[in-house]
Amino acid sequence: MKYTLMNEQELANEVSGAAITLAGVMAILATAVIAVVIYKLFLSKKGTTQVPGGWKFSWN
Helix, strand or coil: CCCCCCCHHHHHHCCCCHHHHHHHHHHHHHHHHHHHHHHHHHHCCCEEEEECCCEEEEEC
16 A cells, blocks of 8 residues: 655545544443433332442342
8 A cells, every 4th residue: 555645735625523423323322221221220120230340239
């Protein structure tokens, strides 16, 4: 692969949005995971769960 230097006009025309898109997708994914966890915890009648750090919860 041969690399060439870009001039000022070519640099001005370059647009990148990959980092913003990736951050948006990760934020939506994190929100979805949290929603599922809350649903499982608060709408189940009986259960137990353990989260990292040694925290354990159980309810009847």
